[in-house]
Amino acid sequence: MDTTLTDPLVGKLLDGRYRVESRIARGGMATVYLALDVRLDRTVAVKVMHRSLAEDPAFVRRFIGEAKSVASLSHPNVVHVFDQGTDGDNVYLSMEYVPGRTLRDVLRERGRLPAREALEVMIPVLAALGSAHQTGLIHRDVKPENVLLTDDGRVKVVDFGLARAIEASNQTRTGVMIGTIGYMSPEQVTSGTADARSDVYSAGIMLFELLTGRQPYEGETPMSVAYRHVHDTVPAPSALLPDCPPLLDTLVAQATARDPATRPADATAMLVAAVDAHRMLPRESGPIHSGPIHSGPVQPFPATPAPTAPAASPAPNHTLIQPRTDLPDGPAADQAPPRASARKGFRPNWFLIALAVVMAAAVGVTGWLFSRTSTVVVPExxxxxxxxxESQARQAGFTVKIGEPEHDEKVTKGNVLRIDPVAGAEVEPGSQLVLIASAGPKRVNVPNVVGLSEADARTKLGEAGLVVDDVKKQASETVPRGQVMKTSPAVGNPVKEGSKVDLVMSAGLVMPDVMGMHRDQADGLLRGAGFDPRFVEQTDGAEPCTVIAQDPRPNAEVDKGAVINLTLSACSAEWHWPWENNGENATDDNVIIIPNVMFKDVKAARDELRAAGFKAEVRKGLNRGRVLAQRPPGGQAAPPGTKVTLWH
Incomplete structure (x- = not known):
């Protein structure tokens, strides 16, 4: 089954910035993914630490500190670290993506490399390690898996400082070993300490493997291999490969000395010796074999018995987090196995040492030229x-093209938004850089959609890059029902692309409530509002000539000019107000005159009626805020407390 399909991170947006495309590799401490940095629109490699490490606060703190140190390294043979961060349970590094293969892939394919070619791989590796050592940074896990070979032949070292971050975590406070057993120095095994000379030891083991196709020690368990690093002497490559040049026997012997004090002081010192050896090698330094020289374990010398170790062990070349057994502090002098005969005659060549000191600068340049002779780094x-x-890029030797500005919400207008190739990329001198400036935040004006239907308004706003949010209705005597009356934000206002816009739609006219209104008042009110009232009478016991039914019903949405059908009580019927007796008003002692409040403000009219001793009921007619109809009419005599209905 394709693990990419089941990996929960694939397809996710990590930390709101890195869209994980696929899994590249999985190791002992982390998983590496191919991702797209959506902010800078560039492909990166994202290394996500395993959950067991990310849950340790001490590891996370040290990891962040080490990431900052590694990010400060600026060397063409070091994979550049762009960013570090956390997203929930995921602790990650964002790094330069280097398409190609690991040195381990090359060894699996070819078995071993000729002496000259092996040095041409080691020289840029040592140059990268030396650059780190000069800043006080130790790799701690030098191995072929951490060396990348690009498709165009460049060599890059990855994973600086990761093992150091793990050493600071809670997982290592009770005595464990961090690293890859096959390349681990004796002092890392016995005490867990490491310095620049520990990286030199690992580099020496890697050179041995490049020359022979094998690691010097094999065992049934990781602990048995670790034991041999402490007690055995790494054999000379010529013991397995008789035609291996003596110069490389010497280089491996110096780098893999069990006593750190007798190794080269750091990777730069080993680089000097490697460049000198490369210079003195013949052009054809040995036959090219397609596979390892030996198929069985490499044991040119008698093996020291190894202590019992746990049966379970990880893959041999994975970075190991392994409890340290009771190994001795260091190899005893009387227990050290005899060195190969090729080493017995070794004596320091003081002339070469003095020459190396004098030529250190020139040799360093030579080492760099072996690894990168024709590239420069794109500046930030x-x-x-x-x-x-543009001026800085031209001064650095680049040709510059200014591209079309692009809108951006964060980068100030006129400042550089993007560079192609991206900053940190390695390109040929004189290459063209395309600089894209920010055009500032993109703003669009709210288009005029007044008078359009809701569907047409949505289409027009969408074409402008805006989104309809809320739709409200409001009565209008001027805008036909179903058309846009206004927008919020208002038409013509500049807004951010993608903003939400509210629409206010016309509900047309709202049908007034004329129930109980006298025919003449209802007719005047409705015609004045633009309606066409039509009346029909029927026998009813209500007040003569008043509206007892209406269609459309009150508050319905109607268009201007609509026909309004009204049913009236019989206008010819005899009628008496309830307080009248045989058509005569009650005595003057118990009636008062109803005030005429027509066309007055509704609130003032209501207050006047109440002050006069009447009850006031207010109904919506055209909702004009002033009295448009009144029943009983003003001037009518009625007892105090009589209800008077007002329409406005």
């Missing part, structure tokens, strides 16, 4: 004023 220009960035 993001965020700078476009004119200043």
């Amino acid at each position: 220009l993001l965020g700078k004023n476009i004119a200043i960035a």
Whole structure:
């Protein structure tokens, strides 16, 4: 089954920035993914630490500190670290993506490398390690898996400082070993300490493997291999490969000395010796074999018995987090096995040492030239004023093309938004850099959609890059029902692309409530509002000539000019107000005159009626805020407390 399909991170947006495309590799401490940095639109490699490490606060703190140190390394043979961060349970590094293969892949395919070619791989590796050592940074896990070979032949070292971050975690406080057993120095096994000379030891083991196709020690368990690193002497490559040049026997012997004090002081010192050896090798330094020289374990010398170790062991070349057994502090002098005869005659060549010191600068340049002879690093220009960035790029020897500005919400207008190739990329001198400036935040004006239907308004707003959010209705005497009356934000206002816009739609006219209104008042009110009232009478016991039914019903949405059908009580019927007796008003002692409040403000009219001793009921007619109809009419005599209905 394709593990990519089941990996929960694939397809996710990590930390809101890195879209994980696929899994590249999985190791002992982390999983590496191919991802797209959506902020800078570039492909990166994202290394996500395993959950057991990410749950340790001490590891996370040290990991962040080491990531900052590694990010400060600027060397063409070091994989550049762009960013580090956490997203929930995921602790990650964002790194330069280097398409190609690991040195381990090459060894699996070819078995071993000729002496000259092996040095041409080791020289850039040592140059990268030496650059780190000069800043006080130790790799701690040098091995073929951490050396990348690009498709165009470049060599890059990855995973600086990761093992150191693990050493600081809670997992290592009770005595464990960190590293890869096959390449681990004796002092890392016995005490867990490591310095630049420990990286030199691992580099010496890796050189041995490049020359012979095998690691010097094999065992049934990781602990048995670790035991041999402490007690055995690494055999000379010529013991397995008779035509291996003596110069490389010497280089391996110096780098893999069990006593750190007798090794080269750091990777730069080993680089000097490696460059000198490469210079003195013949052009054809040995036959090319397609596979390992030996199929069985490499044991040119009698093996020291190994202590019992746990049966379970990880893959031999994975970075190991392994409890340290009771190994001795270091090899005893009387227990050290005899060195190969090729080493017995070894004596320091003081002339070569003096020459190396004199030529250190020249040799360092030579080592760099072996690894990178024709590339320069694209400078970091993001965020700078476009004119200043162009000047700096030209001064650095690049040709510059200014591309079309692009809108961005965060980068100030006129500052560099993107560079192609990206900052940190290695390109040929004189290459063209394309600088894209920010055009500032993109704003669009709210288009005029007044008078459009809701569907047409949505389409027009969508074409402008805006989204309809809320739709409200409001009565209108001027805008036909179903058309846009206004927008919020208002038409013509500049807004951010993708903003939400509210629509206010016309509900047309709202049908007034004329129930109980006298025919003449209802007719005047409705015609004044633009309706066409039509009346029909029927016998009813209500007040003569008043509306007892209406269609459309009150508050319904109607268009201007609509026909309104009204049913009236019989206008010819005899009628008496309830307080009248045989058509005569009650005595003057118990009636008062109803005030005429027509066309007055509704609130003032209501207050006046109440002050006069009447009850006031207010109904919506055209909702104009002033009295448009009144029943009983003003001037009518009625007892105090009589209800008077007002329409506005």
